[in-house]
Amino acid sequence: MRYDYDVVVIGGGPAGQQVAYALADKKRVLIVENDLWGGTCPNRGCDPKKMLYGVVEAKRQTSLYQTKGLARTAELTVDWPAMIDFKDSYTSKIPGATEGGLRQANIHHNRGTAKLLSNHAIDLEGEELSADKIIIATGAKAAVPNIPGAEFIEISDDFLNEKVFPEKIAIIGAGYVAIELANIAVTAGVEVHVFQRDHEILKAFPAEYTKQVADNLIQKGVHFHWNAHVTRVEKTANELEVSTDDETVAGFKHVYAATGRPANVAALDLSAAGVEMAETGGVKVNEYLQTTVENIYAIGDVAASPAPKLTPVAGIEGRYVAKLISGEISEPIHYPTIAQLVFAGPELGQVGVSLDVAKKNPAEYEIKVYDLSGWYTYNRIQDVSAQTSVVVNHDSGMIVGATVLATNAEELLNYFAEMIANGHTSEDLNKWVPVYPSVASDLQYLYE
Numbered sequence: 001m002r003y004d005y006d007v008v009v010i011g012g013g014p015a016g017q018q019v020a021y022a023l024a025d026k027k028r029v030l031i032v033e034n035d036l037w038g039g040t041c042p043n044r045g046c047d048p049k050k051m052l053y054g055v056v057e058a059k060r061q062t063s064l065y066q067t068k069g070l071a072r073t074a075e076l077t078v079d080w081p082a083m084i085d086f087k088d089s090y091t092s093k094i095p096g097a098t099e100g101g102l103r104q105a106n107i108h109h110n111r112g113t114a115k116l117l118s119n120h121a122i123d124l125e126g127e128e129l130s131a132d133k134i135i136i137a138t139g140a141k142a143a144v145p146n147i148p149g150a151e152f153i154e155i156s157d158d159f160l161n162e163k164v165f166p167e168k169i170a171i172i173g174a175g176y177v178a179i180e181l182a183n184i185a186v187t188a189g190v191e192v193h194v195f196q197r198d199h200e201i202l203k204a205f206p207a208e209y210t211k212q213v214a215d216n217l218i219q220k221g222v223h224f225h226w227n228a229h230v231t232r233v234e235k236t237a238n239e240l241e242v243s244t245d246d247e248t249v250a251g252f253k254h255v256y257a258a259t260g261r262p263a264n265v266a267a268l269d270l271s272a273a274g275v276e277m278a279e280t281g282g283v284k285v286n287e288y289l290q291t292t293v294e295n296i297y298a299i300g301d302v303a304a305s306p307a308p309k310l311t312p313v314a315g316i317e318g319r320y321v322a323k324l325i326s327g328e329i330s331e332p333i334h335y336p337t338i339a340q341l342v343f344a345g346p347e348l349g350q351v352g353v354s355l356d357v358a359k360k361n362p363a364e365y366e367i368k369v370y371d372l373s374g375w376y377t378y379n380r381i382q383d384v385s386a387q388t389s390v391v392v393n394h395d396s397g398m399i400v401g402a403t404v405l406a407t408n409a410e411e412l413l414n415y416f417a418e419m420i421a422n423g424h425t426s427e428d429l430n431k432w433v434p435v436y437p438s439v440a441s442d443l444q445y446l447y448e
């Protein structure tokens with residue numbers, strides 16, 4: 001049977017693009033996108049978020065040097081509209097540049113919403129196209145609680161595009177998105193209220209560290225409403241009111257939902273091809289990222305794979321499926337060490353064996369806690385609360401996990417990720433001469 005394409009990729013985000021580029025020279029590939037080429041990460045996720053984070057972090061880090069040689073004659077303030085313009089100067093180029101890249105690589109690409117018609121056919125805006133293999137890479141979409149007033153609730157996409165200083169906002173949820181947006185807003189001078197249904201934030205991270213993140217945000221001025229089940233949002237004149245079981249808080253300019261990002265499958269009509277969803281959410285996949293239909297794969301945020309939903313993971317899954325399809329490999333996917341980090345000023349990140357796992361297996365692991373404020377770099381930048389907990393394997397003596405809460409924690413965490421992934425020991429550290437003084441040269445303190 002001759003199909004129109006060897007491979008049709010649905011979704012032009014980080015996951016879908018990796019497959020398309022990796023197979024461009026080997027297969028007849030079509031990639032389709034119904035919104036912004038580039039997907040969530042560069043248009044309305046990681047990259048624009050970090051543009052705003054950079055601005056507010058500059059403000060916070062400047063304040064660390066107060067009384068240490070940096071005198072402030074006027075208050076440093078965030079100019080919200082200028083900050084959003086700065087972000088737009090980056091994001092506005094993304095869809096065009098992404099499409100240009102596909103064109104240059106001679107990858108067939110079409111705009112439109114794809115819908116499955118069978119296991120070998122899709123409908124693209126009324127046109128039927130057939131393919132030997134179909135890759136579902138449609139990402140995830142923010143969930144909005146189904147409560148009275150849901151029509152007034154916005155999501156992170158809206159926050160990142162808000163041109164007017166928002167004065168007072170409510171955020172429902174306390175996961176990654178909520179904490180990162182709350183930090184940006186409060187540092188920019190916005191009154192921020194976070195409504196969380198229990199008394200925990202950032203559940204993927206160890207509680208002793210997330211408590212510190214919450215305390216830092218409270219110190220910056222965030223109002224946490226714990227055990228708060230938001231029951232309705234009402235509009236009064238130009239303001240919004242948020243009601244929970246216990247209270248009503250008024251005066252909000254915006255109410256944002258940050259209550260998770262379920263798989264984006266609404267338009268796909270998965271059942272037409274026999275593709276099933278996993279009970280936990282996401283498109284059900286096996287260890288080859290195959291869905292319940294042999295020739296249809298799911299990758300990135302849309303897939304119910306066991307890895308965290310992050311851009312580098314979308315890339316790994318995309319490259320894996322491309323190699324599988326081109327016959328370069330035949331083994332199940334193997335995920336390397338994956339570092340995760342919340343940009344919360346200071347940042348909280350973890351990699352490798354978690355503290356929870358280490359605590360449950362004391363015969364195997366030892367946890368070493370380091371007060372980083374004594375390390376040269378953290379003393380120099382005056383981050384007096386910087387800390388890391390390192391998990392060491394008793395038998396090998398090697399570092400197998402780390403949690404870091406510090407300014408620019410991503411740097412230290414990336415070194416830990418490298419050490420863990422490659423099984424580096426203290427002797428290996430002595431084999432290179434990093435720039436002195438720097439975070440890398442500070443690593444010697446781990447073995448003193």
Ligand SMILES: Cc1cc2nc3c(=O)[nH]c(=O)nc-3n(C[C@H](O)[C@H](O)[C@H](O)COP(=O)(O)OP(=O)(O)OC[C@H]3O[C@@H](n4cnc5c(N)ncnc54)[C@H](O)[C@@H]3O)c2cc1C
Pocket residue numbers: 010011012013014015016032033034035036037038039040041044045046047049112113114115137138139140156177264267268299300301302309310311312314
């Ligand atoms: C606010 C925010 C901040 C984030 N920060 C980080 C971070 O700092 N670090 C990190 O690693 N990750 C971060 N993430 C997560 C990261 O953005 C995702 O993990 C990543 O974008 C997943 O890539 P993907 O290709 O699977 O999905 P997406 O990037 O969502 O791409 C899927 C694409 O498919 C398209 N599509 C959907 N349905 C159809 C259809 N039927 N037909 C055609 N096209 C369709 C969509 O329009 C979209 O462009 C963040 C996410 C958010 C929301």
Ligand SMILES: NC(=O)c1ccc[n+]([C@@H]2O[C@H](COP(=O)([O-])OP(=O)(O)OC[C@H]3O[C@@H](n4cnc5c(N)ncnc54)[C@H](O)[C@@H]3O)[C@@H](O)[C@H]2O)c1
Pocket residue numbers: 145172173174175176177178180195196197198201202230258259260261308309310340341342343
């Ligand atoms: N720095 C990063 O790498 C980064 C940043 C942002 C997002 N992301 C990715 O995006 C994913 C989605 O982020 P997220 O913050 O939307 O989800 P999340 O799963 O991290 O957090 C969801 C939060 O919403 C709460 N919640 C869920 N349903 C609720 C309801 N009905 N009412 C009240 N609260 C409710 C949960 O208790 C939790 O606090 C993350 O898991 C991560 O993979 C990564």
